[in-house]
Amino acid sequence: MKFGIHLITLMNTWNDNFLELIRLARDIGFEGVEVPVLDLSKFPQEDLRKLKEEIDIKILCGTGLSEDTDISSSDLKKRKKGIDYLKKCIEIASDLSSPQLGGVLYAPWGKTSPIYRERKRRENAIESMKEICDFAEKSKVTLAIEPLNRYETSFINTVDEAIEFIQKIGSKNIKLHLD
Numbered sequence: 001m002k003f004g005i006h007l008i009t010l011m012n013t014w015n016d017n018f019l020e021l022i023r024l025a026r027d028i029g030f031e032g033v034e035v036p037v038l039d040l041s042k043f044p045q046e047d048l049r050k051l052k053e054e055i056d057i058k059i060l061c062g063t064g065l066s067e068d069t070d071i072s073s074s075d076l077k078k079r080k081k082g083i084d085y086l087k088k089c090i091e092i093a094s095d096l097s098s099p100q101l102g103g104v105l106y107a108p109w110g111k112t113s114p115i116y117r118e119r120k121r122r123e124n125a126i127e128s129m130k131e132i133c134d135f136a137e138k139s140k141v142t143l144a145i146e147p148l149n150r151y152e153t154s155f156i157n158t159v160d161e162a163i164e165f166i167q168k169i170g171s172k173n174i175k176l177h178l179d
Contacts (some may be wrong), residue, residue: 004032004058018044019051022059032058034102037089045092052096061093062102064109071128072107072121072155079128086132094139101136102144102177105129106165107155109148116154125155126168133171144177 010021018035025033037043052059065071069082086105093101103109106125107116115121129143136143147162156162162176 002031002058003029004034004060005030006034006036006062008036014038019047022048022051022057023055026055026057030057032060034060034062035096035098037061037063037092037101040085040088040092043092045095049096059096059098060100060102061089061096061098063089064104065107067108067111070108071105071132072116072125074120074124079124083128083131087135090132090136090139090141090143093141098141100142100144100175100177103146104148104153105132105143105145107153110152112150112152112154114154121155122165122168126165129169129174130171133169133173137171137173143174145174146177146179 005025007018007021007025010024014036022033035048048059065082065085068078069085070078071082071086073079073082086101089101106129107121133143145156145162145165147156147158150157156165159176159178166174166176
């Protein structure tokens with residue numbers, strides 16, 4: 001058994017230095033860290049890869065969608081942007097030897113509204129996720145979706161909802177992440 005920690009546990013703000021926190025995690029005995037992949041323009045991918053090798057620590061990647069990258073949206077441009085965003089996150093995970101990309105991969109994180117319970121939005125997310133799963137499988141990265149409480153999303157709140165969503169996607173490359 002290995003022990004890891006999500007970097008958010010050690011962070012004061014989303015802008016904290018990942019590299020320092022990863023070193024701290026290793027120094028206090030963790031063998032792995034989950035790194036939030038959020039702002040792709042500032043993500044220290046190259047430095048993370050070097051540090052990972054230097055201090056021998058495992059990296060898992062996690063992310064969340066925004067309203068602009070919502071794969072459940074009726075707006076095709078937003079869905080495409082979300083698909084492209086998740087594909088880039090998968091590429092980062094693969095480059096860092098992260099076996100998975102987990103998190104809120106199905107709808108905007110932190111947004112609650114009855115619209116996210118609509119059947120058409122679920123169909124959009126499922127269709128988008130099928131394409132994303134195919135890409136992830138080729139990259140050898142498993143997707144791990146996380147159900148959240150009703151204050152963080154209205155889309156998937158229970159294990160049963162997550163399982164139903166996963167089954168409708170029909171890919172062996174998407175799993176359930178319980179946190």
